[in-house]
Amino acid sequence: xNGMSISRAATAAGVGVETIRFYERRGLIKxxxxxxxxxxxxxxxxxxxxxxxIRQAQEIGFSxxxxxxxxxxxxxxxxxxxxxxxxxxxxxxxVLRKITQLKAMEQALNRLIAAxxxxxxxxxxxxxxxxxxxCAPKARTIANGAATNRIKKGRAMKxxxxxxxxxxxxxxxxxxxxxxQTEPGVKGVGVSFARKNARILIDxxxxxxxxxxxxxxxxxxxxxxxxHDQAK
Amino acid sequence: xNGMSISRAATAAGVGVETIRFYERRGLIKxxxxxxxxxxxxxxxxxxxxxxxIRQAQEIGFSxxxxxxxxxxxxxxxxxxxxxxxxxxxxxxxVLRKITQLKAMEQALNRLIAAxxxxxxxxxxxxxxxxxxxCAPKARTIANGAATNRIKKGRAMKxxxxxxxxxxxxxxxxxxxxxxQTEPGVKGVGVSFARKNARILIDxxxxxxxxxxxxxxxxxxxxxxxxHDQAK
DNA sequence: CTACGATCCGTACCATAGTACGGAGTCAAG
DNA sequence: CTTGACTCCGTACTATGGTACGGATCGTAG
Numbered sequence: 001x002n003g004m005s006i007s008r009a010a011t012a013a014g015v016g017v018e019t020i021r022f023y024e025r026r027g028l029i030k031x032x033x034x035x036x037x038x039x040x041x042x043x044x045x046x047x048x049x050x051x052x053x054i055r056q057a058q059e060i061g062f063s064x065x066x067x068x069x070x071x072x073x074x075x076x077x078x079x080x081x082x083x084x085x086x087x088x089x090x091x092x093x094x095v096l097r098k099i100t101q102l103k104a105m106e107q108a109l110n111r112l113i114a115a116x117x118x119x120x121x122x123x124x125x126x127x128x129x130x131x132x133x134x135c136a137p138k139a140r141t142i143a144n145g146a147a148t149n150r151i152k153k154g155r156a157m158k159x160x161x162x163x164x165x166x167x168x169x170x171x172x173x174x175x176x177x178x179x180x181q182t183e184p185g186v187k188g189v190g191v192s193f194a195r196k197n198a199r200i201l202i203d204x205x206x207x208x209x210x211x212x213x214x215x216x217x218x219x220x221x222x223x224x225x226x227x228h229d230q231a232k
Numbered sequence: 233x234n235g236m237s238i239s240r241a242a243t244a245a246g247v248g249v250e251t252i253r254f255y256e257r258r259g260l261i262k263x264x265x266x267x268x269x270x271x272x273x274x275x276x277x278x279x280x281x282x283x284x285x286i287r288q289a290q291e292i293g294f295s296x297x298x299x300x301x302x303x304x305x306x307x308x309x310x311x312x313x314x315x316x317x318x319x320x321x322x323x324x325x326x327v328l329r330k331i332t333q334l335k336a337m338e339q340a341l342n343r344l345i346a347a348x349x350x351x352x353x354x355x356x357x358x359x360x361x362x363x364x365x366x367c368a369p370k371a372r373t374i375a376n377g378a379a380t381n382r383i384k385k386g387r388a389m390k391x392x393x394x395x396x397x398x399x400x401x402x403x404x405x406x407x408x409x410x411x412x413q414t415e416p417g418v419k420g421v422g423v424s425f426a427r428k429n430a431r432i433l434i435d436x437x438x439x440x441x442x443x444x445x446x447x448x449x450x451x452x453x454x455x456x457x458x459x460h461d462q463a464k
Numbered sequence: 465c466t467a468c469g470a471t472c473c474g475t476a477c478c479a480t481a482g483t484a485c486g487g488a489g490t491c492a493a494g
Numbered sequence: 495c496t497t498g499a500c501t502c503c504g505t506a507c508t509a510t511g512g513t514a515c516g517g518a519t520c521g522t523a524g
Contacts, residue, residue, distance in 0.1 A: 006471070018513055021473085026511090039520070040471055060340045064511070085345060092341040099334045101292045102327055109324040238501070250483055253503085258481095271490070272501055296481070 003032075003042030013051035020051065028054060028068060061091050160209065162198045163224040164191075164216060176216060183212055235264075235274030245283035252283065258296060260286060260303065293330050298323075346409075389419060392441065394430045395456040396423075396448060411447050415439065 010017045020043075024031040029050050032041045050071070057067045066087065073084055167176065176198055177191040185207025191198040200212065213223045242249045252275075256263040261282050264273040282303070289299045305320060399405055405425040412421045412432055417439025423430040432444065445455045 016513080017471085019511090022512060034472090058511095060337050060344075088341050088344045092338060092345065095334050095338045095341065098291070098293060099331055099338065101288075102331045102334065105289075105292050106324060106327045106331065109320050109327060248483075249501085251481090254482060266502090290481090 003044055005040055006043055009043035009048055009051075012045075012048045013055070015051060015055065020047075023051065023054065026064060026068075028064065028071065061095060062087075158204045159199055159201050162200070162213070162216065164196055164198055165222040165224060167191075167193050167196060167221060176221060180212060180215065183207065183215060186212070235276055237272055238275055241275035241280055241283075244277075244280045245287070247283060247287065252279075255283065255286065258300075260296065260300060292327075293334075298326075389433055390436045391431055391433050394432070394445070394448065396428055396430055397454040397456060399423075399425050399428060399453060408448060408453060412444060415444055415447060418444070 004012070006020055007017050010020050013020070020029070023029045029047055032043055032047070034041055053071070054064070054067050057070060058064070062070065070084060070087070164176065177189045180186055180189045180191070180198060180200055185203040185205070186200060187203060188201030189198065190200075198216070200207075202209075202212075216223050236244070238252055239249050242252050245252070252261070255261045261279055264275055264279070266273055285303070286296075286299050289302060290296070294302065302323065305323070396408065399408065405423040408430055409421045409423040412418055412423070412430060417435040417437070418432060419435060420433035421430065422432075430448075432439075434441075434444075448455050
């Protein structure tokens, strides 16, 4: 924990001096006190580690706000680890969704490139077609009672129940819920660690059961047997 | 291409009216002319499609500037076909780069999630440890056979085996493995839920056995007795 | 002891991607 | 023919994540 000047700390952490000050203003790191006998503030290796933490978390896609929460959790000895875990799981799901879309984009670009012989007039560009498509209904945020789905409009919904093995805590259940919510056609999800199951309200026309099973399986859990349908 | 008011177009495209105007100001979409006999501008389905394109591309991670380029590329029906083609290729490379980055992010997040026990009021949340780490020495990714360790270089490695109590599923085993992998000097880890043990390949000069035991204990598992050494 | 660099601190500015507001004009139903 | 909703337009404001600037202070080398 030997002290160093702010510019040395900045170099050590791989950021600029201004960035350190910015983090101090944001409250992400606490500013060392000035020595009472005057002079410059002294930064120790703990601060450097904290900055590195911040940058690493940012790389992964956390915002400074989220990092603030993460750091607060760390500072709280009682804090529940599942909080941290579920935040990370949420981020991962976001990242996975982006990868899927980018792959679709890559395919579209490949098609465009293939369609163009390299000379002459270019016919139909498939980029716009691909991206201008109906854009995903996107009706998540469900189950919580309060936010009622005005999506219903007479469409017949269906509730299916999966028995799931491999969830060993509430955090796993939350992970599964988050995964399912990202699937198309899924209108509501309730996952119970205690009952070892997931109850999913779907639009039978858009949701693909196989995709749901697959998603859960890919996350390392096992979906058992047939689901119990309950037309609604 | 039937006309509609701006608010209908906004609804159709899933954005706000202000957003359409913003895109118009940015030059992403051209503002329809006002009817010469006065009245409101009329938006057609082409505009809606264009806005959807923009939003989809944004979701994927393109900035509005990049989308401008993409749209210019698309809206260039004749032009230089080879020019168009090479622009598409450039974009594709960018897309591939983004996919790579996102995959790295996903890996990082997976490591974090795997490393976090996910339950319990753990003071020792490994996510935070992992993130604060020196910016990646990264000598993990072991055991899987395929990815051979070229670390060997004649250094004498040692395998130690810990008997561990308290792992109640495969996920726990993965947690323990992840925990151990973050320790210095650890070159390989195999944790078996079935055998209730961990086999750890270490560099005896850098790894501290006590630290390993400690890490496991802090995560809520119990390390039994002496490890069985196996000089190698 | 003076000059040069580094630090301290506040404020201002940058890009990105919108959102909000206020006042005027316009349309269409009651 | 009035009222309420919608449109038009410019300007201003939001949040995120920094960067830059300018003046004052500080510390050390020559």
